[in-house]
Amino acid sequence: xxxxxxxxxxxxxxxxxxxxxxxxxxxxxxxxxxxxxxxxxxxxxxxxxxxxxxxxxxxxxxxxxxxxxxxxxxxxxxxxxxxxxxxxxxxxxxxxxxxxxxxxxxxxxxxxxxxxxxxxxxxxxxxxxxxxxxxxxxxxxxxxxxxxxxxxxxxxxxxxxxxxxxxxxxxxxxxxxxxxxxxxxxxxxxxxxxxxxxxxxxxxxxxxxxxxxxxxxxxxxxxxxxxxxxxxxxxxxxxxxxxxxxxxxxxxxxxxxxxxxxxxxxxxxxxxxxxxxxxxxxxxxxxxxxxxxxxxxxxxxxxxxxxxxxxxxxxxxxxxxxxxxxxxxxxxxxxxxxxxxxxxxxxxxxxxxxxxxxxxxxxxxxxxxxxxxxxxxxxxxxxxxxxxxxxxxxxxxxxxxxxxxxxxxxxxxxxxxxxxxxxxxxxxxxxxxxxxxxxxxxxxxxxxxxxxxxxxxxxxxxxxxxxxxxxxxxxxxxxxxxxxxxxxxxxxxxxxxxxxxxxxxxxxxxxxxxxxxxxxxxxxxxxxxxxxxxxxxxxxxxxxxxxxxxxxxxxxxxxxxxxxxxxxxxxxxxxxxxxxxxxxxxxxxxxxxxxxxxxxxxxxxxxxxxxxxxxxxxxxxxxxxxxxxxxxxxxxxxxxxxxxxxxxxxxxxxxxxxxxxxxxxx
Numbered sequence: 001x002x003x004x005x006x007x008x009x010x011x012x013x014x015x016x017x018x019x020x021x022x023x024x025x026x027x028x029x030x031x032x033x034x035x036x037x038x039x040x041x042x043x044x045x046x047x048x049x050x051x052x053x054x055x056x057x058x059x060x061x062x063x064x065x066x067x068x069x070x071x072x073x074x075x076x077x078x079x080x081x082x083x084x085x086x087x088x089x090x091x092x093x094x095x096x097x098x099x100x101x102x103x104x105x106x107x108x109x110x111x112x113x114x115x116x117x118x119x120x121x122x123x124x125x126x127x128x129x130x131x132x133x134x135x136x137x138x139x140x141x142x143x144x145x146x147x148x149x150x151x152x153x154x155x156x157x158x159x160x161x162x163x164x165x166x167x168x169x170x171x172x173x174x175x176x177x178x179x180x181x182x183x184x185x186x187x188x189x190x191x192x193x194x195x196x197x198x199x200x201x202x203x204x205x206x207x208x209x210x211x212x213x214x215x216x217x218x219x220x221x222x223x224x225x226x227x228x229x230x231x232x233x234x235x236x237x238x239x240x241x242x243x244x245x246x247x248x249x250x251x252x253x254x255x256x257x258x259x260x261x262x263x264x265x266x267x268x269x270x271x272x273x274x275x276x277x278x279x280x281x282x283x284x285x286x287x288x289x290x291x292x293x294x295x296x297x298x299x300x301x302x303x304x305x306x307x308x309x310x311x312x313x314x315x316x317x318x319x320x321x322x323x324x325x326x327x328x329x330x331x332x333x334x335x336x337x338x339x340x341x342x343x344x345x346x347x348x349x350x351x352x353x354x355x356x357x358x359x360x361x362x363x364x365x366x367x368x369x370x371x372x373x374x375x376x377x378x379x380x381x382x383x384x385x386x387x388x389x390x391x392x393x394x395x396x397x398x399x400x401x402x403x404x405x406x407x408x409x410x411x412x413x414x415x416x417x418x419x420x421x422x423x424x425x426x427x428x429x430x431x432x433x434x435x436x437x438x439x440x441x442x443x444x445x446x447x448x449x450x451x452x453x454x455x456x457x458x459x460x461x462x463x464x465x466x467x468x469x470x471x472x473x474x475x476x477x478x479x480x481x482x483x484x485x486x487x488x489x490x491x492x493x494x495x496x497x498x499x500x501x502x503x504x505x506x507x508x509x510x511x512x513x514x515x516x517x518x519x520x521x522x523x524x525x526x527x528x529x530x531x532x533x534x535x536x537x538x539x540x541x542x543x544x545x546x547x548x549x550x551x552x553x554x555x556x557x558x559x560x561x562x563x564x565x566x567x568x569x570x571x572x573x574x575x576x577x578x579x580x581x582x583x584x585x586x587x588x589x590x591x592x593x594x595x596x597x598x599x600x601x602x603x604x605x606x607x608x609x610x611x612x613x614x615x616x617x618x619x620x621x622x623x624x625x626x627x628x629x630x631x632x633x634x635x636x637x638x639x640x641x642x643x644x645x646x647x648x649x650x651x652x653x654x655x656x657x658x659x660x661x662x663x664x665x666x
Contacts, residue, residue, distance in 0.1 A: 048300030063119025117160030125422020218243025541590025
């Protein structure tokens with residue numbers, strides 16, 4: 001039987017070889033963390049390589065994602081569908097082993113990591129999801145949800161601000177099944193971190209309410225094993241295991257230096273390192289006895305079989321709960337969801353008091369969806385009374401218990417969005433979270449990562465324009481609507497009234513292949529008249545709201561609070577003998593995916609006189625107005641004043657839209 005160090009050396013060797021063949025990558029961190037990984041993956045991690053989606057598996061997150069050859073080596077050695085040829089193809093076009101771990105591309109990778117600190121934020125969400133599902137579904141003697149979330153992270157992760165947000169929240173909530181192993185090697189790209197990272201990490205995490213365990217030597221797998229046992233024994237607090245390691249462990253010339261961080265060691269140094277480690281094998285060569293020791297397929301199959309037996313007992317006693325658990329974990333909506341949602345949206349057009357702010361319309365929508373979707377879990381970054389994200393089904397999540405469905409994230413926008421991604425990745429929930437649109441900038445990287453991973457996380461951004469008013473330019477979004485539209489695979493909705501808000505929420509929930517954000521107003525908005533067909537067409541992202549006889553002289557396009565402005569401008573133009581069509585475009589992203597025939601029916605190419613109206617930067621509208629059209633937008637910051645005064649000052653009036661239309665009509 002191979003000893004622990006030799007098993008860890010297999011990871012080191014594959015990591016060195018993969019980076020060397022690619023002629024790029026990060027060998028130092030995998031070499032330093034190999035003993036930590038061997039201790040966790042062989043001693044504690046519950047998983048099934050032949051079924052990476054086994055429901056009750058432990059989740060493993062490599063937060064310092066640049067160390068990707070570590071996880072690729074582990075997945076290969078333990079029996080996942082990742083061959084030695086895949087490792088040889090590291091960082092190459094079309095490979096299953098990209099430069100940083102990518103969810104959906106690599107079997108066994110739980111989340112896409114690379115931006116430092118993001119992984120620990122995701123892991124907090126995963127640990128929250130585990131506890132919340134356990135509280136909802138477990139019954140005495142039948143713990144069908146019972147697993148850990150393990151994270152590896154480095155100095156860089158702990159320097160990033162998101163680690164403070166996420167770890168503070170984890171301690172407050174008492175996530176006892178979250179265990180983070182900190183690769184404390186003291187080296188970053190610039191060299192020794194002593195000059196720029198002198199935090200007392202132990203005290204910092206103790207202050208968060210974590211159990212902190214210090215290992216004398218993180219390159220001693222036996223010590224790491226003892227520490228993990230100690231971490232698991234404390235079920236009330238998340239645990240941080242501080243593991244002092246040597247980056248590039250084993251390299252005679254580059255160990256302990258930044259030279260091993262982000263570049264291949266070189267053939268000569270790899271040979272010297274393997275000799276120093278006593279590793280006698282060639283590039284990508286792993287002896288069968290090493291493979292046998294690492295192979296987790298038999299253990300994983302037994303683990304899943306045991307859980308299947310438990311679930312069968314659960315299903316016999318609680319058939320309805322079991323069916324709901326299976327549906328929730330599959331991500332499927334209830335079979336009658338589409339029909340119920342359609343009828344409800346149509347009913348909104350006949351609402352008795354439809355004139356509301358769209359943030360209020362959003363709450364009305366959440367009241368409905370919360371009643372039909374138990375997996376809908378909400379929250380807000382300390383703005384629930386302003387975002388109106390609490391609905392009549394909301395029950396606040398409490399520390400240590402986590403038996404509610406509404407999360408008070410505190411002023412932690414970035415951690416909120418990253419953790420929601422983690423909850424979505426875990427399964428069993430459709431998380432949504434709210435903040436002011438202006439603060440989407442704080443969370444931008446988490447929004448981008450949800451789009452990159454193609455996961456349907458839901459984001460709520462209110463106070464969408466200069467309509468914020470007296471709070472002034474620090475709180476008035478100008479460029480944010482445009483920048484969210486620029487994120488690939490990210491759907492943005494900016495509805496104009498209660499009906500569009502309900503339709504937008506429906507489409508967001510139904511979407512399975514990417515995230516969505518809804519942009520809502522602070523101020524009250526007028527409800528637009530529509531036919532049933534027009535209500536249905538909202539789901540297309542853009543539709544004709546008001547038309548004219550024959551070919552229009554001009555097309556007025558608008559979103560959100562400016563739709564009513566365009567509508568009344570069209571009425572005034574009609575009174576002056578000008579034919580105007582009004583197109584409401586609550587989601588340009590969704591509209592762009594419609595058929596060419598439909599887009600032509602809404603925006604005929606022959607009508608070149610076009611005006612786009614939106615109280616935000618004009619950048620994204622030129623693809624629709626073309627060279628002959630114009631915009632009534634806002635390409636500068638706002639001011640502090642009542643909203644009505646600001647709209648008038650900056651030209652968001654019926655008369656100004658009419659004047660803009662007349663300029664482009666030939």
